[in-house]
Each structure stands twice: as C-alpha cells, then as structure tokens.
Amino acid sequence: xxxxxxxxxxxxxxxxxxxxxxxxxxxxxxxxxxxxxxxxxxxxxxxxxxxxxxxxxxxxxxxxxxxxxxxxxxxxxxxxxxxxxxxxxxxxxxxxxxxxxxxxxxxxxxxxxxxx
Amino acid sequence: xxxxxxxxxxxxxxxxxxxxxxxxxxxxxxxxxxxxxxxxxxxxxxxxxxxxxxxxxxxxxxxxxxxxxxxxxxxxxxxxxxxxxxxxxxxxxxxxxxxxxxxxxxxxxxxxxxxxxxxxxxxxxxxxxxxxxxxxxxxxxxxxxxxxxxxxxxxxxxxxxxxxxxxxxxxxxxxxxxxxxxxxxxxxxxxxxxxxxxxxxxxxxxxxxxxxxxxxxxxxxxxxxxxxxxxxxxxxxxxxxxxxxxxxxxxxxxxxxxxxxxxxxxxxxxxxxxxxxxxxxxxxxxxxxxxxxxxxxxxxxxxxxxxxxxxxxxxxxxxxxxxxxxxxxxxxxxxxxxxxxxxxxxxxxxxxxxxxxxxxxxxxxxxxxxxxxxxxxxxxxxxxxxxxxxxxxxxxxxxxxxxxxxxxxxxxxxxxxxxxxxxxxxxxxxxxxxxxxxxxxxxxxxxxxxxxxxxxxxxxxxxxxxxxxxxxxxxxxxxxxxxxxxxxxxx
Numbered sequence: 001x002x003x004x005x006x007x008x009x010x011x012x013x014x015x016x017x018x019x020x021x022x023x024x025x026x027x028x029x030x031x032x033x034x035x036x037x038x039x040x041x042x043x044x045x046x047x048x049x050x051x052x053x054x055x056x057x058x059x060x061x062x063x064x065x066x067x068x069x070x071x072x073x074x075x076x077x078x079x080x081x082x083x084x085x086x087x088x089x090x091x092x093x094x095x096x097x098x099x100x101x102x103x104x105x106x107x108x109x110x111x112x113x114x115x116x
Numbered sequence: 117x118x119x120x121x122x123x124x125x126x127x128x129x130x131x132x133x134x135x136x137x138x139x140x141x142x143x144x145x146x147x148x149x150x151x152x153x154x155x156x157x158x159x160x161x162x163x164x165x166x167x168x169x170x171x172x173x174x175x176x177x178x179x180x181x182x183x184x185x186x187x188x189x190x191x192x193x194x195x196x197x198x199x200x201x202x203x204x205x206x207x208x209x210x211x212x213x214x215x216x217x218x219x220x221x222x223x224x225x226x227x228x229x230x231x232x233x234x235x236x237x238x239x240x241x242x243x244x245x246x247x248x249x250x251x252x253x254x255x256x257x258x259x260x261x262x263x264x265x266x267x268x269x270x271x272x273x274x275x276x277x278x279x280x281x282x283x284x285x286x287x288x289x290x291x292x293x294x295x296x297x298x299x300x301x302x303x304x305x306x307x308x309x310x311x312x313x314x315x316x317x318x319x320x321x322x323x324x325x326x327x328x329x330x331x332x333x334x335x336x337x338x339x340x341x342x343x344x345x346x347x348x349x350x351x352x353x354x355x356x357x358x359x360x361x362x363x364x365x366x367x368x369x370x371x372x373x374x375x376x377x378x379x380x381x382x383x384x385x386x387x388x389x390x391x392x393x394x395x396x397x398x399x400x401x402x403x404x405x406x407x408x409x410x411x412x413x414x415x416x417x418x419x420x421x422x423x424x425x426x427x428x429x430x431x432x433x434x435x436x437x438x439x440x441x442x443x444x445x446x447x448x449x450x451x452x453x454x455x456x457x458x459x460x461x462x463x464x465x466x467x468x469x470x471x472x473x474x475x476x477x478x479x480x481x482x483x484x485x486x487x488x489x490x491x492x493x494x495x496x497x498x499x500x501x502x503x504x505x506x507x508x509x510x511x512x513x514x515x516x517x518x519x520x521x522x523x524x525x526x527x528x529x530x531x532x533x534x535x536x537x538x539x540x541x542x543x544x545x546x547x548x549x550x551x552x553x554x555x556x557x558x559x560x561x562x563x564x565x566x567x568x569x570x571x572x573x574x575x576x577x578x579x580x581x582x583x584x585x586x587x588x589x590x591x592x593x594x595x596x597x598x599x600x601x602x603x604x605x606x607x
Contacts, residue, residue: 024483028483032479032482032483032486034463036438036478036479037442037459037462037463037466038463038467038470038475038479039460039464039466039467040467040475048475048476048479051476052476052479052480052483054538054539054540055430055476055539056480056483058426058427058430058540058543059427059428059430059431059493059497060427061423061424061427062424062427062428062431062496062497062500063496064424065421065424065496065499067496067499067500067503070499071499071502072495072498072501073498073499075329075359076315076329076501076554076555076556077314077316077359077361077556077581079316079361081358081359082355082358082362084355096217098448099215099217100213100214100215100216100217100448100449101447101448101449102447102449102450102451102452103452109447109448111447111458112454112455112457112458112461113457113458114457114458
C-alpha cells in the first residue's frame with residue numbers, strides 16, 4: 001500500500017482552524033435532516049454530527065478573508081442573460097410528464113392523502 | 117487487421133472516411149472490448165443494439181458521402197446525461213428505473229454529428245466524489261496498476277467510468293462533467309486528457325444537476341487532438357439553457373500543433389503547497405521546462421485567494437446541491453418508499469435512495485442555507501468566490517495567457533484506502549482544480565509523466581474565459597514532449 005501522501009494537506013489545513021469554530025450537535029443534525037426530508041437513525045445522526053463538524057471546521061478558515069465591500073458572486077461569466085418571447089414552446093404532453101412516476105393514474109401523480 | 121480499439125478518435129475518423137473498415141466493425145470491436153472488461157465496472161449499462169443500429173446508419177451516410185464530423189465513432193456517455201429511453205440515474209439508487217423521455221443537448225449534438233453510443237458510464241452518485249466509490253453501482257477499477265502490484269486503484273471521480281473507459285480502450289472518447297474537478301482529476305489518474313470548458317460553453321440542459329453555477333460538460337479523450345474534436349461537437353448555445361453562451365464554436369482541432377512561441381505562462385506560487393510530494397513538484401517543473409523550451413515565456417504570478425477556494429466550494433456546491441436534489445421526493449420519478457403520511461414517504465424515500473456522501477452534502481447545504489446562517493456561510497463564500505475570480509482576472513490583465521499547475525496532489529490511490537478517512541481528506545483531491553470552477557474558467561488536464569510507482573500524473577492548464585484554443589495548443593505542446601500513456605492490459 002502506498003504512503004498516504006496527501007495527509008500533509010490535511011494537517012496543513014487543520015492547523016489553520018484550531019480554535020473556536022461553529023459546531024453542530026446531534027439535535028441540530030436531526031433538525032437539519034428533518035428540513036432536508038431525510039430520515040436518519042440515531043447512529044447516523046451521531047456519525048453525521050462528527051462529519052459535519054469536520055466540514056464546518058474546514059470551511060471556518062473563510063473567516064480569515066477580508067470581504068468588506070466585496071460583492072457576492074451572482075454570475076460567473078459576465079454576459080447578459082438572453083430573453084425569449086413569452087410564448088408557450090413546449091407542453092401538452094401529460095403522458096410524457098408522468099411516464100417515470102412511481103405511481104400515477106389518468107396522468108396524475110398519486111401521493112398519500114394530504115388533506116383529510 | 118490490427119486491433120481497431122488501439123486507434124485514436126482522429127485516426128479512426130480518418131480510417132472510416134478512407135473505408136479501411138466500417139463503423140459496424142469498429143463498433144463491434146468496442147462492444148467486444150467492453151464485454152471483456154466488465155471487471156473494471158466502467159459501464160453501468162451497455163447498449164449494443166443501439167450502438168449497432170447507429171453504426172449501420174453511419175455506414176450508410178459514409179457510403180453516401182454525407183458523413184458528419186464524428187461519423188461512426190463509438191463513445192461512452194456518463195450516466196449523468198439524459199439519454200432518451202436509456203438508463204439515466206447519475207448512478208443513484210433514488211433514480212431507479214428512470215428513463216428520460218428526452219435527450220441532453222450535448223449528447224444530441226454528438227449524435228447529430230454521427231457518433232455512436234456504446235452505453236452509460238459509471239460515476240460517483242450525483243457526481244459527488246473524487247474516487248468513483250460513491251456510485252450505487254460500485255467502484256470503477258482503474259486500468260492502471262502500480263508497478264509489480266495487483267492492488268486495485270480508483271480511477272478518480274466523479275467521471276471515473278469515463279476516464280477508465282477511455283484509458284482501457286472501451287470507447288474512443290467519453291462525455292464527462294466537472295463541478296470541482298470531476299473531469300480533470302480522473303483524467304490525471306488515468307493518463308487521459310480531460311477538458312472542463314468555460315462555464316456556459318456547453319449546454320447543461322439534460323444533465324442531472326449537482327451545483328448549477330459550477331457544473332460544466334466536457335470530454336475525456338486519449339489525446340489532446342481527440343479532446344479538441346469532441347469539444348467542438350459538444351459545445352453549442354442552447355435556448356433551453358440561458359447560461360449557455362452565444363459565441364461561435366471555434367475549430368479547436370486547428371489549435372492543436374500551433375506554436376506556443378511568445379505565449380506567457382503564469383506559475384502561481386500558491387499552488388506550491390507545503391509538503392507537496394516531490395514527484396508532483398518535479399512534474400510541474402518538467403512542464404515548465406517543456407513549455408519554455410517550446411518558446412513560451414514563463415512568469416511567476418500570485419493568486420492569493422487560492423487556499424480559500426476549496427472551503428468556499430464546500431459551502432457553495434452543497435448549498436446548490438441541497439436545492440437541486442430537493443426534486444427527488446418519490447413522486448415524479450425514481451424510487452418511492454411508502455410511509456405513514458406524505459412527509460414520512462419523502463423521508464423514507466430520500467433515506468433509502470441517497471448514499472452517505474450525498475446525504476452529507478445535502479445536510480451541509482441545508483444547514484448553511486438555513487435561517488440565521490445564510491450570511492455567515494453562503495454569502496461569505498460567494499464574496500470569497502468574487503475574490504478568487506478577481507485573482508485570475510488580474511493575472512490575465514497583466515498579460516498572462518494561461519496558467520500551469522499540477523492537476524492533482526497525488527497519483528491514483530487504492531480502492532477503499534480512504535474509506536475510514538475524514539470526508540475532508542477526500543475533498544483535498546480537488547485542491548488544484550476547484551479554483552477553476554469557482555472562477556468559471558476553462559481548464560485542461562494533460563498527462564505529463566509517470567510516478568515512481570508507474571502511475572500517470574497530470575498537469576493542468578487554466579485559460580482565459582472562452583479561450584479553450586490556447587489550452588489545446590499548450591496541451592498539445594506538453595503532449596508532444598511528454599508523449600501519451602497507456603496502461604498494460606491485465607483485465
């Protein structure tokens with residue numbers, strides 16, 4: 001097995017954010033998982049808490065950057081977005097729209113009952 | 117007859133035109149090679165019937181003198197591209213049985229130019245990964261092995277199937293996509309050439325979305341000329357993708373072989389990381405020497421925000437991914453796992469359908485976009501992104517034509533070798549490539565040598581926006597001096 005040469009980068013980066021950084025607890029991970037509509041088991045929540053904290057620790061170094069007066073990027077290429085005529089160009093094909101639905105009936109998507 | 121799969125795409129194109137063999141013969145040679153290489157797991161679906169039908173049609177057009185630029189040339193398509201009526205799952209369980217009723221613009225462009233589809237290529241689930249180990253269909257095996265070793269190595273990711281298939285001669289060329297390095301890192305790990313064009317050069321319509329402000333389509337090919345030929349066909353302006361750019365697509369192939377005399381090549385000091393492996397540094401120096409000897413002018417430059425690109429990426433990309441992947445809800449397509457009510461159904465479906473890495477990124481993205489954290493994370497990351505882009509703009513404004521860096525911090529590593537590692541350790545694979553996505557620039561990875569263990573190592577060239585031609589010219593100069601690299605067949 002080859003030596004894990006890129007370890008050195010991990011160490012280099014970790015040294016940058018030793019100290020205080022925002023971290024999440026398992027309850028927060030559960031809340032976020034609920035927002036994202038992903039069911040997590042207790043074990044998963046615990047494991048994800050550690051992983052998320054590792055990632056949040058890594059991104060913490062952005063706090064070193066002076067961003068005063070800097071515009072946030074909204075478009076990476078400086079071209080004006082094209083416009084088109086506001087007319088219908090597609091549609092009228094319900095069968096194609098539902099073709100891949102796991103459950104459908106008469107060109108409607110079927111879901112569990114939402115309103116009593 | 118010599119093995120047809122040993123030809124490059126340009127050679128096969130010319131031989132088909134000269135009627136040395138037929139498109140059906142060429143396609144059959146590839147289908148046989150794919151069958152013999154199933155152990156590499158590069159393809160998740162083979163489409164031999166479609167391939168033979170397309171090849172027959174190509175032979176008819178060749179006979180009638182109506183050949184397109186890619187007539188009869190067999191290609192592999194990354195599973196992220198929508199292909200009409202054919203398995204398209206971005207190698208995720210959650211898209212089980214999804215067969216699009218439409219074709220992606222890029223693949224449609226390839227078919228319109230006469231290319232032949234061999235099948236769909238393995239990849240990291242939703243393109244999230246740097247080793248192709250997050251695929252629902254299992255890892256891809258790199259055709260390259262360390263000298264005197266039979267340890268199975270990763271081909272890189274996320275376009276690992278594309279890179280392995282090209283290196284293993286299981287297609288003439290492949291489509292790929294690149295959000296943080298997913299074309300260039302696997303190309304570097306497999307001794308192939310991969311180019312991520314400028315954001316907006318190729319239409320994203322019909323690509324399964326990961327991070328929409330970063331995703332770009334591009335080819336992986338055997339050499340620089342083949343990559344140029346493929347990109348010419350893939351690129352187009354598209355009314356269905358408003359971020360695709362209405363600029364003429366140049367004849368990229370014409371840029372291959374041009375002189376590099378007088379071109380100014382920037383060498384960014386920030387890419388010389390502490391503890392960088394000696395052979396990566398040596399490869400970089402060799403690249404500098406090659407370009408200098410070919411007549412280019414080498415200048416030292418500074419891109420001061422380089423080290424912040426990767427952390428900023430790990431806010432921006434998951435944020436966009438958490439939004440894009442919200443559509444997988446068990447209602448419109450793919451997997452559905454029942455639940456006690458609709459929310460329970462959503463949660464069960466997404467818990468079963470997404471793999472661990474995808475869940476991790478969705479959670480990070482949801483967290484950084486959630487109330488109270490948006491400014492601290494997402495807004496700050498987008499400001500840092502402005503600064504990263506400005507670094508490049510200043511370098512180009514000062515007269516630099518392109519920038520030379522290593523493509524990856526190491527050669528290919530073993531399958532499972534990083535399984536227990538911190539997720540951040542895997543992310544560091546993209547430390548040299550991710551800056552390019554953050555700035556929307558074109559970047560090409562070109563193999564330039566072998567490691568002490570006999571594995572390919574790549575260099576990266578970063579260009580001005582929409583100046584892919586200069587990258588092909590410089591890449592070809594490196595290739596001319598360094599040669600091309602093929603693995604010894606063992607599979």
